[in-house]
Amino acid sequence: MPRGETERRYRSYLITGFFILAIWYLLARILDSIALPTPLAVFFAFIAGLAEGSLISHLAISALRVFYGLALASSLAVPIGLVSHEEGVDKFVAPFVYLLYPIPHIVLLPLIILLFGIGDLSKIILIAIIVFFQILVTTRDASRNLSINYVYSMLSLSASKRDIYKHVIFPACVPKILTAMRISVGTSIAVLFFVESFATRKGLGYLIMDSWSRANYPDLYATIVAMALLGFGLYIVIEKIEKRVCRWVYI
């Protein structure tokens, strides 16, 4: 991507950020309630949280949970989605996807706790299950819709099945896979909040519930900001990988 374009994008992020802050500030002034502190008050709470170190350690734990969740989900969803290119495999995968995708997987929580306890593993698995379906559906669609001509082109070079996956199906699907992962960052943060709001004393979700119960609104919003930054950071990291790995899409 040309340099000028990158700069323009950063500038638009900045402008949007200011816009949100301005609306927030106005709203805080109009409502004039302790339940919505001004951006400045939250900023101080955020700095205090960082200085004291607790915010950072909660953030780190949340970041790890999301990261493991995403990694677990994609390490299963990507291979299954890719091999769905085969008619025989898709016969099994498609009904499974269409039956299980629409149910709100969050209701599986009791079952997951029963199977994996109430520790980190359950939290990671719940995040992974939800994100798994988003990535699987996208990867499957990409591998199913691949033009047959690419496969013919490989066959004419007497390529093996393995060659076709390596040189065609995987690279052709990578852009879609990374986009799906980028989109699922948002979902995984939402699920993160849900799984951290009980049975744990660590993580941003816990911190939000805790500050809320103490009616410490500046802390509450400071934590929400940390959560937003976590999501934004992951999003940016995946986008950077996308730009690098899928150079051929952006030229």
Add this chain to the structure above:
Amino acid sequence: MIKAKDITKRYPDGTEALRDVNFEIRSGESCSVIGPSGCGKTTLLLILTGIMKPTEGKAVIAGQDVTSPSKEVALVFQNYGLFPWKTVYENASLGLELRGFNRKERREIVTSLLRELGLKGFENRYPKQLSSGMQQRVAFARALALNPKILLMDEPLSSLDALTRESLQNFLLRLWKEKRMTMLLVTHSIEEAVFLGRRIIVLSSRPGTVIMAIDNAEMGDLNYRTKEVFFDKCREVRRSVDTGAI
């Protein structure tokens, strides 16, 4: 060398693309196949290369029934068949890589071939960054890198502008004269069929079947295009194309 024996192809949805196609191409011969769009030309090439199975009949190459893609045969695709995620160099060397040539051998073969085709300096570009004429030359490079005995081409020049097209036609003619490959060129341009085909096979509209095989012994010269016999031959081919196109 290449033989089509009673080839019939019906797709699973019932479309009959080819019916009882019969012809024979001798070793070292250059042959054009011409027919209206949708008459099964691409299907025919996929069958000749062993990528697709005929419903009835068979293809025979060098005395052997075609059941799977052969190392002797290279196919240049209609829309080039290049991979947008691979660079020019990677696209051109893919066939060699799949056949186990090492890095050094690949570099030697591909670099000189790309130079010959006027693609030197474009090795690290992606297909999207090239003109369609250059993309088509990359597709030729990929096929020729394998040093095939038989070169099959599916309307390789149909999306090029007239000048690029002529220069690639000249390239193909020189290639055929130098290497004496067996070439089969599918085209829907009468002039191209006549310029490049020692024999011209005319297919009917779908389901495609051979209407006529026209001999064209006068071809083989870069000046052929300007000669009277060339125009006579074009008229002859046009007449039989018209009978098939109902």
